[in-house]
Amino acid sequence: MLKPTEKRELESAVAEIIEDYGIRVYPLELRRLSRLLGFGLVNYSDLCPDLQDVAFGHSYEGFVIIGSGEKLIFYNGEAPYEYRIRFTIAHEMYHHWFEDYAKCSSTESRADYFASYLLAPTPLVYVSGARTEAEISELFCISRLSAGYVLERVLEETPKGLFTETERAILSCAKLDENANLDEHFSEPYEQSSMSLSTSLKQAHLTLPIPTGRKL
DSSP, rough: OOOHHHHHHHHHHHHHHHHHHHOOOEEEEEHHHHHHHHHHHGGGGOOOOHHHHHHHOSSSSSEEHHHHHHEEEEEOOTSOOHHHHHHHHHHHHHHHHHHTTTOTTTTHHHHHHHHHHHEEEEEHHHHHHSSHHHHHHHTTTHHHHHHHHHHHHHHOOOOOGOHHHHHHHHHOOEETTTTOOOOOOOTOOOOSSSSHHHHHHHHHHOOOOOOOOOOO
């Protein structure tokens, strides 16, 4: 379980991303944010069979490679739900923002919380009026399971709409568009040669961290 200070740190990081990268509307356009952050998104299905085996052997859902001038997030585009893909990509973004915590015992829990808060910031959920898992899932394009954790966060940490400075900063930048039709096409191929992808993945294969389970 994360300490309150860790949660506040991650929430502040999300607020900085929202402000610095001009995020004005939710649900979050994650593919656009990936481009702004300089990440390439690589679907496992775009890899040759041998490299698909390497990717699935490392993680069923996804992982990130940062180095040699590249930032690549590999993800399983065949995951049961596209909302799950969104969470996986947001989770892997954490490892770019908090490289110093790579060996921290709570790294994956921190990445989960970061992804959850990035996709559904507490103050935006609160002011939306959504108070069920189904409503939060639909409005913010996250899974029902993830929405359950978000709902707990909203009910426990936003008593009577008393927002923190960080939460007020988020509300001053972004708003929810309930009529948004989010269609991000995570099945689009990554625009890089197969040789380059092969080199990146093979070079990183021996140094990739051992993945751990996620709860969202």
